[in-house]
Amino acid sequence: xxxxxxxxxxxxxxxxxxxxxxxxxxxxxxxxxxxxxxxxxxxxxxxxxxxxxxxxxxxxxxxxxxxxxxxxxxxxxxxxxxxxxxxxxxxxxxxxxxxxxxxxxxxxxxxxxxxxxxxxxxxxxxxxxxxxxxxxxxxxxxxxxxxxxxxxxxxxxxxxxxxxxxxxxxxxxxxxxxxxxxxxxxxxxxxxxxxxxxxxxxxxxxxxxxxxxxxxxxxxxxxxx
Amino acid sequence: xxxxxxxxxxxxxxxxxxxxxxxxxxxxxxxxxxxxxxxxxxxxxxxxxxxxxxxxxxxxxxxxxxxxxxxxxxxxxxxxxxxxxxxxxxxxxxxxxxxxxxxxxxxxxxxxxxxxxxxxxxxxxxxxxxxxxxxxxxxxxxxxxxxxxxxxxxxxxxxxxxxxxxxxxxxxxxxxxxxxxxxxxxxxxxxxxxxxxxxxxxxxxxxxxxxxxxxxxxxxxxxxx
Numbered sequence: 485x486x487x488x489x490x491x492x493x494x495x496x497x498x499x500x501x502x503x504x505x506x507x508x509x510x511x512x513x514x515x516x517x518x519x520x521x522x523x524x525x526x527x528x529x530x531x532x533x534x535x536x537x538x539x540x541x542x543x544x545x546x547x548x549x550x551x552x553x554x555x556x557x558x559x560x561x562x563x564x565x566x567x568x569x570x571x572x573x574x575x576x577x578x579x580x581x582x583x584x585x586x587x588x589x590x591x592x593x594x595x596x597x598x599x600x601x602x603x604x605x606x607x608x609x610x611x612x613x614x615x616x617x618x619x620x621x622x623x624x625x626x627x628x629x630x631x632x633x634x635x636x637x638x639x640x641x642x643x644x645x646x647x648x649x650x651x652x653x654x655x656x657x658x659x660x661x662x663x664x665x666x667x668x669x670x671x672x673x674x675x676x677x678x679x680x681x682x683x684x685x686x687x688x689x690x691x692x693x694x695x696x697x698x699x700x701x702x703x704x705x706x707x708x709x
Numbered sequence: 710x711x712x713x714x715x716x717x718x719x720x721x722x723x724x725x726x727x728x729x730x731x732x733x734x735x736x737x738x739x740x741x742x743x744x745x746x747x748x749x750x751x752x753x754x755x756x757x758x759x760x761x762x763x764x765x766x767x768x769x770x771x772x773x774x775x776x777x778x779x780x781x782x783x784x785x786x787x788x789x790x791x792x793x794x795x796x797x798x799x800x801x802x803x804x805x806x807x808x809x810x811x812x813x814x815x816x817x818x819x820x821x822x823x824x825x826x827x828x829x830x831x832x833x834x835x836x837x838x839x840x841x842x843x844x845x846x847x848x849x850x851x852x853x854x855x856x857x858x859x860x861x862x863x864x865x866x867x868x869x870x871x872x873x874x875x876x877x878x879x880x881x882x883x884x885x886x887x888x889x890x891x892x893x894x895x896x897x898x899x900x901x902x903x904x905x906x907x908x909x910x911x912x913x914x915x916x917x918x919x920x921x922x923x924x925x926x927x928x929x930x931x932x933x934x
Contacts, residue, residue, distance in 0.1 A: 497906060504906075525890065562913070563909060564913060577807065578804070582804035657914060663729065665730075677907050679808065679811060680725060681725035684728070684788060685721045687790055688716075690857055690858070
């Protein structure tokens with residue numbers, strides 16, 4: 485396998501987005517796609533797309549575009565989705581339930597195979613065909629099922645303890661949904677999905693200047709420099 | 710209000726993370742914090758933090774650190790969280806339910822005030838003190854309640870239609886959770902929260918090279934270049 489350590493996080497983050505759309509095209513029996521078409525659909529600059537894909541070799545043919553199925557195969561290889569990748573989830577509240585239903589979206593060999601909860605009253609429940617296990621079984625199940633990735637959907641206060649469990653059990657990647665920053669060893673990759681930060685940072689882009697400030701509830705303008 | 714158009718998205722995205730931790734410090738009656746302490750807690754480079762905060766003026770005092778309550782006030786002003794900001798959510802599945810419970814995390818004047826669903830059987834249900842309204846009422850409610858931000862937690866196939874409704878109703882920002890790229894006019898800011906891309910991109914960082922490849926299910930190494 486070639487090392488691809490130089491590919492930036494931003495590029496790696498866009499590849500699944502390309503992949504999803506390419507899978508849609510493939511399902512519609514569309515055989516080729518241009519960077520212009522990809523860009524228009526994905527709100528991205530076609531030149532950016534060509535640059536992203538050029539990291540991985542010369543896929544496109546000028547005037548013809550990319551071969552959809554070849555590009556799907558290549559991106560799956562690059563993302564290492566060409567082999568099974570098993571995922572465990574801890575925390576079966578509303579968010580955990582929503583995610584455990586995402587197996588349908590994931591395809592590509594990545595699959596949530598086990599779900600856990602610390603609450604004894606949740607243990608034994610069946611959610612999307614998975615039986616909720618007690619969190620004490622996590623380490624053993626991770627080893628038995630060769631689970632590489634952990635998803636954390638527990639409250640913020642409980643999240644670090646779950647991360648520690650995952651690390652001890654030997655997972656190599658964690659996707660954390662709890663609104664808190666977790667500490668993990670350097671060789672365990674952690675991605676943070678932070679709704680509240682996503683939402684709060686939107687506020688910055690709201691252009692209140694153009695608004696009629698006499699309207700409604702915006703009365704504390706005096707606080708602003 | 711000063712224009713801060715030059716602040717990068719990455720900085721704007723980190724500010725809510727700073728804010729959340731500063732609020733925690735404030736709740737524990739901690740009055741000052743150094744960039745080193747912030748960095749250690751948030752897995753960020755202290756120099757990066759100083760640089761981020763320097764965009765907005767000279768807050769810190771050498772050897773003393775940042776005044777926590779002053780920094781909270783400043784970040785809230787910068788993010789425009791110093792005034793009420795109302796949010797509507799469409800889609801009351803598991804994910805929508807999980808999010809409608811996030812009002813407790815949001816604080817800072819941002820509040821989910823209305824929730825909608827296209828499914829008549831959901832209309833009238835009460836979720837976290839909010840009554841589910843029919844999606845047909847969206848435009849009127851957005852205007853009446855001065856709602857600025859929309860959250861989309863519907864299936865991918867229905868998401869563009871909901872985005873169009875939000876845009877027509879006059880929201881200025883959208884947070885989309887549906888795994889699809891949405892089209893909106895340039896003056897409507899859209900943030901995409903994409904679980905599946907977060908999860909699939911993790912696969913790239915899994916280091917299979919160091920693994921015993923005779924073990925388990927990794928049999929298609931031959932596919933890799």
